[in-house]
Structure formats: structure tokens, C-alpha cells
Amino acid sequence: MNSVFGYIGSHFIRFLQESGRIAMLFGQTVVFIFRPPFDVREPLSQMEEIGVRSIPVVVITAAFTGMVLALQSFTGFRRFNAETLVGTVVALSVTRELGPVLTGLMVSGRVGSAMAAELGTMRVTEQIDALHTLATNPVKYLIVPRFLASLIMFPILVVFADIIGIMGGYLVSVKVLGTNPTIYIRRTWDYLELNDIYSGLLKACVFGMIMATISCYQGFFTEGGAEGVGKATTRAVVLSSLLILISNYFITALLF
Amino acid sequence: MVGDTSVKIEVVDLHKSFGGKDVLTGVNLEVRNGESMVVIGGSGVGKSVLIKCIIGLLRPDSGGIRVDGQEISSLNEKSLNEIRKKFGMLFQAGALFDSLSVWENVGFGLKHHTSLRDEEIKAIAVEKLGLVGLSHVEDLMPSELSGGMRKRVSLARAIAMEPEILLYDEPTTGLDPIMADVINELIVQMRKKLRVTSIAITHDMVSAYKIADRIAMLYEGKIIEVGTPQQNRESSNAIVQQFIQGRAEGPIKVR
Numbered sequence: 001m002n003s004v005f006g007y008i009g010s011h012f013i014r015f016l017q018e019s020g021r022i023a024m025l026f027g028q029t030v031v032f033i034f035r036p037p038f039d040v041r042e043p044l045s046q047m048e049e050i051g052v053r054s055i056p057v058v059v060i061t062a063a064f065t066g067m068v069l070a071l072q073s074f075t076g077f078r079r080f081n082a083e084t085l086v087g088t089v090v091a092l093s094v095t096r097e098l099g100p101v102l103t104g105l106m107v108s109g110r111v112g113s114a115m116a117a118e119l120g121t122m123r124v125t126e127q128i129d130a131l132h133t134l135a136t137n138p139v140k141y142l143i144v145p146r147f148l149a150s151l152i153m154f155p156i157l158v159v160f161a162d163i164i165g166i167m168g169g170y171l172v173s174v175k176v177l178g179t180n181p182t183i184y185i186r187r188t189w190d191y192l193e194l195n196d197i198y199s200g201l202l203k204a205c206v207f208g209m210i211m212a213t214i215s216c217y218q219g220f221f222t223e224g225g226a227e228g229v230g231k232a233t234t235r236a237v238v239l240s241s242l243l244i245l246i247s248n249y250f251i252t253a254l255l256f
Numbered sequence: 257m258v259g260d261t262s263v264k265i266e267v268v269d270l271h272k273s274f275g276g277k278d279v280l281t282g283v284n285l286e287v288r289n290g291e292s293m294v295v296i297g298g299s300g301v302g303k304s305v306l307i308k309c310i311i312g313l314l315r316p317d318s319g320g321i322r323v324d325g326q327e328i329s330s331l332n333e334k335s336l337n338e339i340r341k342k343f344g345m346l347f348q349a350g351a352l353f354d355s356l357s358v359w360e361n362v363g364f365g366l367k368h369h370t371s372l373r374d375e376e377i378k379a380i381a382v383e384k385l386g387l388v389g390l391s392h393v394e395d396l397m398p399s400e401l402s403g404g405m406r407k408r409v410s411l412a413r414a415i416a417m418e419p420e421i422l423l424y425d426e427p428t429t430g431l432d433p434i435m436a437d438v439i440n441e442l443i444v445q446m447r448k449k450l451r452v453t454s455i456a457i458t459h460d461m462v463s464a465y466k467i468a469d470r471i472a473m474l475y476e477g478k479i480i481e482v483g484t485p486q487q488n489r490e491s492s493n494a495i496v497q498q499f500i501q502g503r504a505e506g507p508i509k510v511r
């Protein structure tokens with residue numbers, strides 16, 4: 001009995017410690033964003049890595065999501081003769097929910113693992129120690145550019161995802177299901193509010209910060225050689241994805 | 257020889273353990289201004305841990321470290337960074353930034369702490385690379401270098417800012433004997449010309465005798481003997497004798 005409580009207790013304490021350290025790293029990162037010197041080159045190259053190189057993944061994910069949404073909602077709405085509402089459902093689902101969440105998850109898988117592996121390798125090969133000895137703060141030099149780039153590129157990718165997703169739904173509805181294109185487009189625009197798009201973009205910003213903070217944290221505090229880097233990489237992706245899904249619920253509930 | 261006798265670095269009763277494993281158990285060491293101190297000791301006794309404590313990469317569990325009389329073991333990161341500008345460090349495995357080219361590695365400190373332009377930094381980097389016997393490597397990436405070349409690039413990076421204090425973690429291991437001598441000569445020149453204070457870690461006794469003003473032996477978490485190379489050779493301490501002669505039998509337990 002005692003050992004059960006001990007087990008739960010020690011895990012709970014570890015969880016709290018870990019959360020505290022992540023929060024501290026987040027706080028430091030935000031502080032260092034506003035502390036000179038300001039570097040543009042490194043954030044730009046990270047933006048290319050995080051944003052530009054993720055476009056293919058995001059486009060394919062969004063296109064097929066929009067397409068399958070059209071198929072599924074058509075099946076449902078036909079049962080009560082409301083096929084014309086497919087456009088509305090696709091637009092709302094993609095902008096409010098699936099665009100940001102699926103983009104967040106896919107980009108975390110792609111970029112979060114790379115961030116954790118890169119920083120983890122730098123840790124175990126003493127490159128982070130070397131930064132310290134060169135009087136350079138590694139949070140400023142390594143984490144701030146990745147954090148900023150994620151914060152900026154996630155919403156931009158989500159805009160892409162929104163457009164492509166809606167176009168995917170349109171294509172399937174018009175070309176496959178034979179919906180009248182004018183009606184489809186009118187139904188899309190009539191019920192779509194700017195708020196739907198804003199809320200999706202807000203989510204994207206939060207997801208970007210979560211992914212960057214968690215992945216950098218895992219990489220930054222890697223221990224135990226190549227094996228440790230592997231573990232950090234896995235943890236970065238799993239934990240970012242979980243936190244994205246959990247925070248998604250709470251943001252939605254708050255904005256509802 | 258030694259310029260003056262004021263103390264540059266002072267380590268007092270330093271303790272450091274990792275998860276219950278005691279590594280340093282009361283290290284005392286004084287390095288004078290302009291002196292070249294060599295720390296010798298077996299693999300895994302904590303030589304690297306000692307210099308990492310001195311430059312503030314590891315926080316000691318207890319004890320003091322004073323640089324120019326200033327206690328550094330309790331400083332925060334920001335003040336520590338000011339102190340670190342006095343230091344250059346050569347890492348045992350190089351620790352080059354693998355996303356930057358060789359010259360960007362060597363010029364890293366100049367780039368971040370001076371207002372020099374890139375061409376000027378590159379010129380300085382090429383000059384420092386020349387000092388460590390490397391030419392035409394400035395545009396390569398670290399992954400394209402051999403182990404010994406990486407170590408020399410790391411040394412070039414350590415000396416690029418012309419620091420007051422240099423810490424060398426095994427500067428000559430992994431180099432051929434001739435290149436090792438080039439590095440030894442460079443270390444001697446650094447001290448003579450630039451009056452650099454240095455701590456070098458090595459188990460290469462040829463190198464130790466060549467570069468040291470004094471040699472300190474680290475054993476079982478403590479410095480057991482400090483003396484000039486002459487005193488070291490003639491030491492009556494059986495542990496020191498076993499180490500410098502490289503015998504398997506003796507008081508040192510091989511684990």
C-alpha cells in the first residue's frame with residue numbers, strides 16, 4: 001500500500017518538477033526575445049526550415065482532409081436533403097478545427113523531432129557547453145530563433161491549410177458529387193465568419209509555441225549519448241502532440 | 257619564468273559528486289598569474305569535471321573558485337558570462353558547432369562580442385588556424401575534418417579572442433607526435449608572448465614536461481602533489497611515480 005502511494009507520489013513530484021522546468025524555459029525564452037542583440041538571420045533560416053519545407057506535408061494533409069470531409073458530410077446531409085450545406089461544414093471544420101490541429105500535429109512530427117535531435121546532439125557533444133564558454137547564452141542563441149520561427153510560421157501554414165482544405169472540399173463536391181459550384185461557393189462564404197479564421201490562427205500560434213518549447217526543452221536537457229538523443233526525439237513528438245490536442249480543447253472551450 | 261606571484265585562479269576545497277558518486281572530494285589548487293599549470297591523473301578521476309567547474313559549466317556542491325579574487329561559484333549566468341570572456345577553452349572532443357563552417361567556428365566569439373565585419377573575422381580565423389598548423393580548411397564543415405584537425409580547430413577557437421586564461425582539456429591526445437609538439441610549442445608561445453595563464457589536462461607526460469611551470473596530480477578526488485617538472489620527476493610519492501612511469505603495478509588501483 002505504502003509503496004503504491006510512494007510510486008504515485010514520486011511520479012507526481014517528477015511531473016511537477018518537469019512542468020516547472022518547462023515553464024521556466026518558456027519564461028526565459030520570452031524574456032530573451034526582447035533582449036538585444038537582435039539577430040535576423042538565424043530566425044529566417046529557421047522559418048525556412050519550419051515553414052517553407054513543411055508546405056508539401058501541410059498541403060497534402062489539408063487537401064485530403066477537405067476532400068474526405070466533403071465525402072463524409074455529403075453522405076450525412078443527403079439523409080435529410082441538406083447536401084448544399086456541405087460547403088459550410090467543410091469551411092467551418094477546416095478553419096476552426098482541422099486546419100490548425102492537423103497542421104500542428106504534422107509539423108510537430110516533422111520539425112519537433114528535428115529540433116530535439118539537433119539540440120540533443122549539441123548537448124551530448126558538448127556544443128552547448130562550448131556556447132557557454134564563448135559567453136553566449138544558449139537560450140538566446142538556439143531556442144529564441146526556433147521559438148520565434150514556429151510562432152510566426154504556424155499561423156502562415158494554417159492559412160495555407162485552410163485554403164487548400166476548402167479547395168479540396170470544393171473539388172470533390174463539384175467534380176465527384178456533382179454539386180452546383182455557385183451554390184457551393186455561396187454556402188461556403190455565407191456562413192464563414194472572420195472569427196472562425198481568427199480562432200484557428202490563434203490556435204496555430206499556441207501550437208507553435210508548445211511545439212517549439214517542448215521540443216527545445218527535450219533536446220536541451222538531453223542526457224546519455226546517442227540513446228538519450230533518440231529518447232528525447234520521441235518524447236518531443238509525443239509530448240508536443242498530446243499538449244496540442246489537450247490545449248486545443250481548452251482554447252475552443254474558452255472561445256466558444 | 258613565472259611573471260609575478262599573484263594568484264589568478266584559486267580552487268578551495270572543491271567538492272563535486274554525481275548522483276551519489278563522489279568525483280572531487282576537496283580539491284585545492286592555486287594557479288599564479290601567467291603560470292602554466294598541468295593537471296595529470298588517470299582516466300575518469302575527474303580532470304574534465306575540475307576544469308568545467310572552473311569555467312562555471314558545472315556547479316560545485318561545495319567549495320570555492322576564485323578568478324582574479326572574484327568568487328564565481330555563486331554567480332548567476334549573466335555575471336558568469338562576463339567572467340567567461342577572460343577564458344578560452346579547448347574541449348576534449350573538440351565540441352565544434354557542426355552547423356557552422358570552420359572559420360565561423362573559430363570566429364564565433366569575435367562575431368558575438370566584437371563589431372568586426374565578417375571579412376575581418378575570417379582573416380583572423382585564418383591566421384589562428386595557421387598558428388595551429390592548419391591551412392585551406394576555413395571553408396570546410398567540421399564533419400569533413402579528422403579528429404586531430406577538429407581538436408586543432410577547437411584550439412584555434414579557444415585562442416581567437418586572445419583570452420587571459422586558457423583551459424586545455426587534453427590538447428595533444430589523438431595527434432601524431434610531430435603535431436603534438438607543434439601544439440606544445442604553441443602553448444608555450446601563448447604563455448611567453450601573451451602571458452596567458454593556463455591549465456592543461458593531460459596524460460601525455462612528454463607534453464606535460466614541455467609546457468608545465470608546475471604539475472599537479474589529481475588522484476581519488478584530491479590534488480595529491482604539486483611541483484615543478486623537476487620536482488615531479490623526483491617525487492618520492494609512489495602514486496606519482498607509478499603514474500609518470502606508466503606502470504600497471506603499484507598503489508593506483510586500476511578499475
Ligand SMILES: Nc1ncnc2c1ncn2[C@@H]1O[C@H](COP(=O)(O)OP(=O)(O)OP(=O)(O)O)[C@@H](O)[C@H]1O
Pocket residue numbers: 274279297298299300301302303304305306348
Ligand atoms: N555530467 C555528468 N553526469 C554524471 N557523471 C559525470 C558527469 N560528468 C562526469 N561524470 C563522471 O565523473 C567522473 C569523472 O569524469 P571526467 O570526465 O572528469 O574524467 P577525466 O578525468 O576527464 O577522464 P578522461 O581522462 O578519460 O577524460 C566519471 O566517472 C564520470 O562518469
Ligand SMILES: [Mg+2]
Pocket residue numbers: 303304305348425
Ligand atoms: Mg576528460
